[in-house]
Amino acid sequence: MKLTVIGTGYVGLVSGVCFSDLGNEVVCVDKIGEKVLQLQRGEVPIYEPGLQELMQSNSEAGRLSFTTDIAAAVKEAEIIILAVGTPSLPNGEADLSYILGAAKEIALAMEGGPKILMTKSTVPVGTNETIERLVRELTDHPFEIASVPEFLREGSAIRDTMNPDRIVIGTDSDWARQRLTELHRPLTDRILHTDVRSAEMIKYASNAFLATKISFINEIANICEKVGADVSQVAEGMGYDKRIGASFLRAGIGYGGSCFPKDTQALIQIAGNVDYNFKLLKAVVEVNQAQRFNIIRKLEATLDDLYGRTVAIWGLAFKPETDDVRDAPAFEIIQVLIERGAHVKAYDPIATANFRRKLDHPSIQFCASAREAALEADALCILTEWEEFRTVSPAEIQSWLRGPHLIDGRNLFREEEVAGTDLSYYSVGRPNMNRGIRERADLLGIR
Incomplete structure (x- = not known):
């Protein structure tokens, strides 16, 4: 044809x-x-x-x-x-x-x-x-x-x-x-x-449902952190149920990109235009927006004041295997870090140029490698689950950092990988593996 x-x-x-x-x-x-x-x-x-x-x-x-x-x-x-x-x-x-x-x-x-x-x-x-x-x-x-x-x-x-x-x-x-x-x-x-209208609606309904699964598991992760459960095990147990399925049940810092944020907002407006208040989808968007700022709360729990601190960021794209930075969580996280006086060392295997075109600031140092970004930083935050980051051991990360603080926003590492290090380690929805940082988080009410 x-x-x-x-x-x-x-x-x-x-x-x-x-x-x-x-x-x-x-x-x-x-x-x-x-x-x-x-x-x-x-x-x-x-x-x-x-x-x-x-x-x-x-x-x-x-x-x-x-x-x-x-x-x-x-x-x-x-x-x-x-x-x-x-x-x-x-x-x-x-x-x-x-x-x-x-x-x-x-x-x-x-x-x-x-x-x-x-x-x-x-x-x-x-x-x-x-x-x-x-x-x-x-x-x-x-x-x-x-x-x-x-x-x-x-x-x-x-x-x-x-x-x-x-x-x-x-x-x-x-x-x-x-x-x-x-x-x-x-x-x-x-x-x-x-029919034509149903086809148009299928696209929005599909993306809205997937976004809902992401926000749901992130809410479960937040509860898991407070009750001492492991969201990875919870998601696995849920995923075996054929009515639920395992896809899009990976806890993290929320969705981004060109589709989910745009399509969820558009569907909310479509509903509003016919006088329907889509309460569920509004909550999905609200949960997603708040989820990325858990990175900041966990940083503050371990570093106290962020002013004058150096924070390494691994991952600027909204997801791996793309250079797309549209609505990437890294934007808001880095902006808050800058507002609070931190110096940011950022690295992404592919998306750095696209990110820099949208956000460039004297307080951001764009690095050529993961090691360069982490070297002598007070803390490292993982925001995108690039395969390159999985190949670096927590022990190696600890050797690069000045402060032994790792905020794993994508749950890249397993408990046994971190257990043999002195890292103060935060993941999403899993029991913290460092007793000192866990006790400190309890005192600050974020666990």
């Missing part, structure tokens, strides 16, 4: 590359000329394992190309995939200006045979109907509308796209349903056909 993908952000680029790898002829369109030139040179503007190699091989095979010429790309395509950004407005609603602008350009460029306009961007319920009305006002060319939400995860986007849990196709057109089923059939037989 001939496909045109509008937008070369995370979803658009990964989708275009993967569809070309299935044998389709794909043209990816972007307005930013420099970005298109970069892609034409075989350079990927985002970090995603396996993406560059797959992009280069399909470009060389002639199945994948990049352009700024939306008119030519739309004219030749049977299926046009909308994958432009829908960032949050100040009130939490999705900003639809980019996707509606793209829809207008598509309408004015339609020629040739009938088209399928397939939306992959995450949009509020009813948006595809708005897109359809807008396009029909601008053209008499035959087309059908469909919502096919994406469920890929940064860091495993290629694997998730090529081996999806399910494909959701929302359309009222039998022809579009048949063609889109044919397009996705090589990926999986688990294809769900719905």
Whole structure:
């Protein structure tokens, strides 16, 4: 099939590359000329394992190309995939200006045979109907509308796209349903056909539920710290229940990134627009926001005053295997440390440049290695569970630090690994392994 993908952000680029790898002829369109030139040179503007190699091989095979010429790309395509950004407005609603602008350009460029306009961007319920009305006002060319939400995860986007849990196709057109089923059939037989509005809602409901699981296990972790239970064992026991499942039950410092924060806020606004108070999801967001500041409370329990202290930070990306720092917990944690007079030594294997573009301060020293960041620091905080950090032993960490204080926000280390050191060790939702620091935390009421 001939496909045109509008937008070369995370979803658009990964989708275009993967569809070309299935044998389709794909043209990816972007307005930013420099970005298109970069892609034409075989350079990927985002970090995603396996993406560059797959992009280069399909470009060389002639199945994948990049352009700024939306008119030519739309004219030749049977299926046009909308994958432009829908960032949050100040009130939490999705900003639809980019996707509606793209829809207008598509309408004015339609020629040739009938088209399928397939939306992959995450949009509020009813948006595809708005897109359809807008396009029909601008053209008499035959087309059908469909919502096919994406469920890929940064860091495993290629694997998730090529081996999806399910494909959701929302359309009222039998022809579009048949063609889109044919397009996705090589990926999986688990294809769900719905109406358009239900497909739009499935995306928001899925992300909201996963965010709820994360905030739930973090609340359980906070209780575990107070009663002396181990949240890792609790989560394992819960996960064996097939009704619950083990995924997204890993306690830590909360979720971040481009999807969960944006989509939970958008769903709260969607509910509010129809006079429904989504109390549960509001609580999920509140819990997530507060969870990251447990790092600060635990630092203060072990260091007293943060003023003049040097705090090492391992991990700036919101999750491992990505350079995405959008809504990463590291931002707020580091900002609080600076406000309280601390000097920060920060390191991330991939995301440092992206982070620095958004937050650069004289009190932040960006380091070239994990060792450099930890060396002579009064405490180390682990904020992202990069595999590189797992390979460093707690004994080695202790040898680098000036103060033997480790705040493990991602529960990277096991009890037996830390037990043989003199580290004052805090994890999330697990019994503290240093008696002195445990007794001090009890006195301060944070345990």
